[in-house]
Amino acid sequence: MLSNAVNSLLLGLVASLAAPVSGTFVIQCYSRLFDERADPVVDPGKASNHVHAIAGGNGFNFTMNYDQARASKCSTCNVKEDLSNYWTPKMYFHAKNGSFINVPINGDTPGGDMGGQAIYYLTRSGPDNDKLVAFPPGFRMLAGDPNKRSYTSDFAGLAVSHKCIGNTNEQYSSLPPVKCPGGVRAQVTFPSCWDGVNLDSPDHKSHVVYPKDGNYDGGRCPASHPKHLVTLFYEVYYSTQLFESEWWSDKQPFVFSNGDPTGYGFHGDFVNGWDIPTLQRAVTDCVDGTPNCPSTHFTFHDQGETQACKLPSQINEQVNGILPALPGCNPITPGPAAAVPVSNCPVTKITGPTAASLGYTDLTKSKGWKYIGCGIDNAGSRTLNAAQTSGNSMTIETCVDFCKSKGTKYAGLEYSGECYCGNSIAADRAPQAGVLGNCLMKCSGNANEICGGAAAISLYQACAGGACTNSAKKRSRRLAAAERVKARIEGSI
Ligand SMILES: *[C@@H]1O[C@H](CO)[C@@H](O)[C@H](O)[C@H]1NC(C)=O
Ligand SMILES: *[C@@H]1O[C@H](CO)[C@@H](O)[C@H](O)[C@H]1NC(C)=O
Numbered sequence: 001m002l003s004n005a006v007n008s009l010l011l012g013l014v015a016s017l018a019a020p021v022s023g024t025f026v027i028q029c030y031s032r033l034f035d036e037r038a039d040p041v042v043d044p045g046k047a048s049n050h051v052h053a054i055a056g057g058n059g060f061n062f063t064m065n066y067d068q069a070r071a072s073k074c075s076t077c078n079v080k081e082d083l084s085n086y087w088t089p090k091m092y093f094h095a096k097n098g099s100f101i102n103v104p105i106n107g108d109t110p111g112g113d114m115g116g117q118a119i120y121y122l123t124r125s126g127p128d129n130d131k132l133v134a135f136p137p138g139f140r141m142l143a144g145d146p147n148k149r150s151y152t153s154d155f156a157g158l159a160v161s162h163k164c165i166g167n168t169n170e171q172y173s174s175l176p177p178v179k180c181p182g183g184v185r186a187q188v189t190f191p192s193c194w195d196g197v198n199l200d201s202p203d204h205k206s207h208v209v210y211p212k213d214g215n216y217d218g219g220r221c222p223a224s225h226p227k228h229l230v231t232l233f234y235e236v237y238y239s240t241q242l243f244e245s246e247w248w249s250d251k252q253p254f255v256f257s258n259g260d261p262t263g264y265g266f267h268g269d270f271v272n273g274w275d276i277p278t279l280q281r282a283v284t285d286c287v288d289g290t291p292n293c294p295s296t297h298f299t300f301h302d303q304g305e306t307q308a309c310k311l312p313s314q315i316n317e318q319v320n321g322i323l324p325a326l327p328g329c330n331p332i333t334p335g336p337a338a339a340v341p342v343s344n345c346p347v348t349k350i351t352g353p354t355a356a357s358l359g360y361t362d363l364t365k366s367k368g369w370k371y372i373g374c375g376i377d378n379a380g381s382r383t384l385n386a387a388q389t390s391g392n393s394m395t396i397e398t399c400v401d402f403c404k405s406k407g408t409k410y411a412g413l414e415y416s417g418e419c420y421c422g423n424s425i426a427a428d429r430a431p432q433a434g435v436l437g438n439c440l441m442k443c444s445g446n447a448n449e450i451c452g453g454a455a456a457i458s459l460y461q462a463c464a465g466g467a468c469t470n471s472a473k474k475r476s477r478r479l480a481a482a483e484r485v486k487a488r489i490e491g492s493i
Pocket of ligand 1: 058059060061062311352353
């Protein structure tokens with residue numbers, strides 16, 4: 001409920017504050033997949049330099065291609081035809097004692113819901129009324145520069161800004177030097193002129209440029225980059241007001257994950273995962289004032305579906321909560337000189353998903369019960385309704401033992417301290433293949449275990465003979481095997 005209120009607040013702000021943006025449709029990424037040092041554009045195959053807040057299709061991975069994006073089973077964004085990924089650096093509060101604390105994104109809740117980003121698709125065809133083209137398959141790009149620490153008045157500089165929400169809603173190029181009662185909205189506009197050939201480039205930028213005249217989000221494309229794309233504009237609402245009483249010097253205390261306290265180094269990444277014909281139709285049709293655009297062009301996920309679309313962390317490091325340092329090697333670099341990445345930063349291993357990051361505890365040997373995934377529940381009509389118990393010392397073991405004593409086949413844990421037992425699970429409540437679900441809350445009796453979430457239930461089943469295997473694990477192994485086969489096939493072509 002709380003999340004709905006927060007999200008409608010987000011939508012309200014988007015609607016009321018972004019009025020100058022027209023000829024537009026908005027992809028609402030209500031949620032995000034996870035926060036991780038991952039960046040398949042800039043740092044493919046390895047841990048990236050800094051933590052990103054990552055939204056979009058759950059085909060996202062450390063390396064990925066268009067087919068993997070399209071193979072997503074869900075997305076944190078609301079348009080079903082869009083399985084793209086969108087990411088930006090995470091923001092932290094730098095406390096007086098030196099600790100870094102993650103600044104929640106609007107929509108983050110203790111129940112595991114995550115806020116996301118609003119992605120504007122601006123249909124700006126410039127003074128010559130160019131035909132706008134959809135992003136082609138495999139297209140990706142980066143806007144902004146993580147190492148930038150000073151103001152520049154070129155279009156790339158103007159394309160990054162920060163809005164101080166509340167009072168006068170003033171917009172700054174830097175992070176706002178003043179307290180913002182409604183938080184800070186970090187914003188980046190992408191270049192919209194494409195060379196028409198390259199899907200990416202070594203710096204992930206030079207295949208695209210900002211228009212050569214007019215404005216960074218309008219104007220004419222140069223002859224070198226003649227294809228006019230739809231213009232992407234990202235907005236992320238950071239709840240900086242939660243730290244209002246903790247400012248401790250004459251400088252604003254927020255820093256992006258890349259060690260940037262200035263805000264000039266804010267940036268965004270895009271990997272295309274669209275159904276291209278659908279995007280092209282929307283880009284062509286949804287110009288200023290077109291009625292019912294784009295709702296006639298797209299189908300939509302509801303918020304619950306976007307919240308259930310999570311990814312397991314594949315790097316064993318803490319990125320939320322109170323941290324002694326920014327993850328990776330990211331000292332605070334106030335500029336004005338460009339930040340120089342730390343050269344001898346130790347390599348961080350990608351471990352792959354673990355039982356803990358997949359959200360379960362292995363009880364196959366100790367109790368003969370297996371994890372079958374994260375389903376959904378509804379307080380008005382429980383998914384498991386044969387018996388229930390709750391308490392502030394709940395563990396998965398306690399719940400499984402309780403359901404065993406009631407003789408039921410399933411045990412489910414929810415909202416940290418609730419335990420439900422039952423003998424069947426309706427199909428529309430059951431875990432979905434390839435969708436992790438929104439079970440992220442620690443058990444009230446064991447902070448190392450996951451006990452569901454808000455309207456999300458961690459489900460365990462008695463192994464009555466046969467193999468006793470946790471299904472989240474089984475699935476990821478199968479996926480990995482399929483990926484190995486695919487890699488062999490692609491390698492042999
Ligand atoms: C990402 O890649 C790893 C390694 O290949 C694999 O184990 C994992 O399942 C992949 N994740 C997704 C969401 O495809
Ligand atoms: C540092 O300060 C923060 C915020 O004031 C506080 O939450 C945290 O516990 C402190 N950390 C340490 C290690 O003392």
